[in-house]
Amino acid sequence: MKKALKVMIVLFLSLTACGKKEEEIQEVEEEPVVVATPEPEYETIENLITENETEEDTQEEEEPAAEETRETAEEERPLDLDITFMSSTAIYSAVYNMIMNPEEYVGKYIKIKGFFAVGESYTGEEMYGCIIPDATQCCVQGIQFLWKGDHVYPDDYPEIGTNIIVQGIFAYDRVDEYTVAVRLEDADMFIE
Amino acid sequence: MALITCENVSLGYEGTAIVENLNFTVNKNDYLCIIGENGSGKTTLMKSMLGLMKPMSGKILFSDGLKQNEIGYLPQQTMVQKDFPASAYEVVLSGCINHLGFHMHYAKKEKKKVISAMKKLNIWDLKDKSYRTLSGGQQQRVLLARALCATETLLVLDEPVTGLDFETTKQMYQLIDSLHKSGITIIMISHDPEATRKYATKILFLDHEIAFCDADEYFGRKS
Amino acid sequence: MMELLMNYFSYPFVRYAFIVGVLIALCSSLLGVILVLKRFSYIGDGLSHVAFGAMAVSMVLGIVQQKMFVIMPITVIVAVLLLRHSSDSRLSGDSKIAMISVGSLAIGYLLMNTFNTSANISADVCTTLFGSTSILTLSIEEVWLCIILSLAVIGIFVFLYHQIFAITFDEDFAKATGLKTEFYNFLIAVIMAVIIVMAMNLVGSLLISALLIFPAISAMQVCKSFKMVTIVSALISVICAVAGLLFSILGATPVGSTIVATDIIAFLIMFIYGRMRK
Numbered sequence: 001m002k003k004a005l006k007v008m009i010v011l012f013l014s015l016t017a018c019g020k021k022e023e024e025i026q027e028v029e030e031e032p033v034v035v036a037t038p039e040p041e042y043e044t045i046e047n048l049i050t051e052n053e054t055e056e057d058t059q060e061e062e063e064p065a066a067e068e069t070r071e072t073a074e075e076e077r078p079l080d081l082d083i084t085f086m087s088s089t090a091i092y093s094a095v096y097n098m099i100m101n102p103e104e105y106v107g108k109y110i111k112i113k114g115f116f117a118v119g120e121s122y123t124g125e126e127m128y129g130c131i132i133p134d135a136t137q138c139c140v141q142g143i144q145f146l147w148k149g150d151h152v153y154p155d156d157y158p159e160i161g162t163n164i165i166v167q168g169i170f171a172y173d174r175v176d177e178y179t180v181a182v183r184l185e186d187a188d189m190f191i192e
Numbered sequence: 193m194a195l196i197t198c199e200n201v202s203l204g205y206e207g208t209a210i211v212e213n214l215n216f217t218v219n220k221n222d223y224l225c226i227i228g229e230n231g232s233g234k235t236t237l238m239k240s241m242l243g244l245m246k247p248m249s250g251k252i253l254f255s256d257g258l259k260q261n262e263i264g265y266l267p268q269q270t271m272v273q274k275d276f277p278a279s280a281y282e283v284v285l286s287g288c289i290n291h292l293g294f295h296m297h298y299a300k301k302e303k304k305k306v307i308s309a310m311k312k313l314n315i316w317d318l319k320d321k322s323y324r325t326l327s328g329g330q331q332q333r334v335l336l337a338r339a340l341c342a343t344e345t346l347l348v349l350d351e352p353v354t355g356l357d358f359e360t361t362k363q364m365y366q367l368i369d370s371l372h373k374s375g376i377t378i379i380m381i382s383h384d385p386e387a388t389r390k391y392a393t394k395i396l397f398l399d400h401e402i403a404f405c406d407a408d409e410y411f412g413r414k415s
Numbered sequence: 416m417m418e419l420l421m422n423y424f425s426y427p428f429v430r431y432a433f434i435v436g437v438l439i440a441l442c443s444s445l446l447g448v449i450l451v452l453k454r455f456s457y458i459g460d461g462l463s464h465v466a467f468g469a470m471a472v473s474m475v476l477g478i479v480q481q482k483m484f485v486i487m488p489i490t491v492i493v494a495v496l497l498l499r500h501s502s503d504s505r506l507s508g509d510s511k512i513a514m515i516s517v518g519s520l521a522i523g524y525l526l527m528n529t530f531n532t533s534a535n536i537s538a539d540v541c542t543t544l545f546g547s548t549s550i551l552t553l554s555i556e557e558v559w560l561c562i563i564l565s566l567a568v569i570g571i572f573v574f575l576y577h578q579i580f581a582i583t584f585d586e587d588f589a590k591a592t593g594l595k596t597e598f599y600n601f602l603i604a605v606i607m608a609v610i611i612v613m614a615m616n617l618v619g620s621l622l623i624s625a626l627l628i629f630p631a632i633s634a635m636q637v638c639k640s641f642k643m644v645t646i647v648s649a650l651i652s653v654i655c656a657v658a659g660l661l662f663s664i665l666g667a668t669p670v671g672s673t674i675v676a677t678d679i680i681a682f683l684i685m686f687i688y689g690r691m692r693k
Contacts (some may be wrong), residue, residue: 083426085419085422086423086664087664087665087666087667088667089547089548089551089663089664089666089667089668089669089670090423090426090429090551090664092548093428093548093551093552094426094428096548096551096552097428097551097552100552100554134547134548134669135547135548135663135667135668135669136541136545136547136669138541138542138547139541139542139547139548239587242590242591243590243591244587244590244591260593261591261592261593262592263591263592265587265588265591265592267585267587267588272452272453272454273584273585276452276584276641277452277635277638277639277640277641277644278580278584278640278641278644279639279640279641281640282580282640282641282642283584285577286577286580286581286584286585286588286589287588287592289577289578289581289589289592289593289594290592290593290594292577292578296573296574296576296577297577298577320639320640321639322639322640325639338588339588342588342592
């Protein structure tokens with residue numbers, strides 16, 4: 001299981017642009033974002049977790065928690081979205097929806113849980129992600145996270161496959177017209 | 193007064209004619225029995241009269257105010273129907289469908305028809321019973337009541353006593369006869385020579401030679 | 416528990432899932448009564464495989480979020496063509512339907528693998544055939560489409576209830592008394608295709624038959640009139656869909672099979688109750 005996960009992660013994350021930490025966090029826009037993409041192709045197996053198509057129109061999302069300013073990530077900042085309470089059926093769907101409509105979530109402080117996994121981006125950098133399978137375990141979603149502070153792999157990181165909880169600021173980059181790299185920045189990671 | 197007239201009617205399937213050059217008239221208050229071997233075209237003729245099939249050639253004419261959709265039809269039952277989950281009342285009510293038009297509900301007039309038809313045939317006490325729990329004879333009476341709701345003039349019955357026991361068969365014929373006596377024209381496909389002899393006023397015999405005549409004539413009775 | 420549920424329901428995708436799920440369950444049960452009584456269940460099953468094939472075509476063309484807009488027309492057309500021939504003799508179309516059914520399934524799977532447009536083939540196949548999470552991952556267009564179509568179908572059933580009853584009980588008699596049976600058969604074919612495509616989102620195409628048939632058959636174990644059969648069938652279907660959805664979300668089970676499992680339990684309950692009453 002863990003080996004399969006690692007293989008999958010390598011594939012899934014291999015095209016993620018890892019070195020875009022410096023990029024600005026995009027502000028969430030009030031109106032639905034119209035992204036000028038042609039009819040999106042479905043993901044290839046390499047892109048499932050982090051790269052996804054975006055839609056022409058996005059759906060309206062509401063926030064369950066109180067809204068706060070999102071200029072900077074703060075430790076005491078309350079969560080905008082906490083999906084750790086969900087079962088794997090729902091959590092998988094929640095993450096899927098996030099990935100399909102990333103504009104809705106940009107800048108939000110999100111908490112997810114899943115398995116720890118390691119992969120490699122096409123820049124050759126190592127990346128660390130949180131993997132969420134669905135109930136039948138045949139479908140998998142995942143999000144890269146950037147653990148804040150100085151951490152070294154493998155010493156500071158847990159073993160691959162460990163249950164972890166990650167909370168961070170949602171961000172994404174458009175890799176090309178069809179693919180999107182999704183991650184949680186300034187993240188805290190806890191072992192469950 | 194003529195109700196239905198068949199002029200040079202030919203009936204068949206896929207180019208092959210079973211019946212050719214059929215000419216006869218059904219008058220008001222007739223009790224016509226259509227008899228003949230299986231496959232001789234009796235049901236085909238009945239279906240053509242009802243508009244369920246087109247005759248290969250010839251014309252079927254309706255007169256004296258009779259409309260094709262105001263004929264009461266009692267077809268042979270299918271297995272599915274025998275097991276259908278509906279109340280007897282619902283089945284009889286569906287006989288009024290030709291008057292529903294675009295309304296969502298049946299009018300009081302239709303519902304009265306249902307009540308009177310079911311009372312006439314002595315099945316009003318069965319109205320809430322599930323159709324599939326009824327006996328063969330009871331089901332036939334429900335279907336007959338349904339046919340009555342569709343018409344005030346003409347009943348067309350396809351072997352109405354198939355599968356019924358002796359007593360029930362007798363009762364069924366008596367019912368049909370009393371309907372006839374109350375002024376309804378009857379056209380019936382029958383395999384029962386005795387009943388035909390007893391009740392029919394006209395005979396249509398379908399075979400290589402077609403015979404259409406008075407029952408008295410057919411059975412050699414003196415009037 | 417309540418708080419947990421409230422938490423879940425604060426998410427739009429959960430709310431959508433329940434709204435659409437209830438509507439689909441309602442429509443399916445109404446259609447199911449007709450399918451069972453007209454002995455068309457195998458057509459329903461065949462059409463669900465055609466829908467799968469159509470989905471494969473849609474994927475190959477790169478249409479993902481709006482796939483319903485491709486699947487729906489294709490399935491409707493096939494439904495109309497199939498039903499046209501089956502109204503004459505119910506069994507002669509049997510092998511035709513079997514061929515189309517299995518053929519669609521095979522070609523659909525072949526297409527999806529050949530064109531490699533999907534990131535995770537087995538995931539797509541799994542979720543489309545079994546509906547593990549599809550109801551929870553609908554795009555907003557799909558949600559609206561389902562709502563509008565479901566309400567239309569329900570409206571048709573309500574307004575044309577007596578005609579549909581007449582056609583289902585005795586098509587010959589209905590035709591003889593002037594009902595335009597070809598039109599109603601066409602309407603039923605279209606509704607069947609529409610519901611099957613929508614239900615594919617709820618329980619997956621392999622399990623659609625169950626969603627259609629079980630509530631109807633359960634109701635028929637107990638009810639005496641057609642009206643009661645329709646109402647009870649709808650009630651059972653909606654209750655089971657809600658229960659199944661809740662259980663699968665809370666209990667981390669695949670949505671489709673959970674709903675079908677609750678349908679089966681409901682059937683067993685009605686069956687036993689029906690026998691006891693005799």
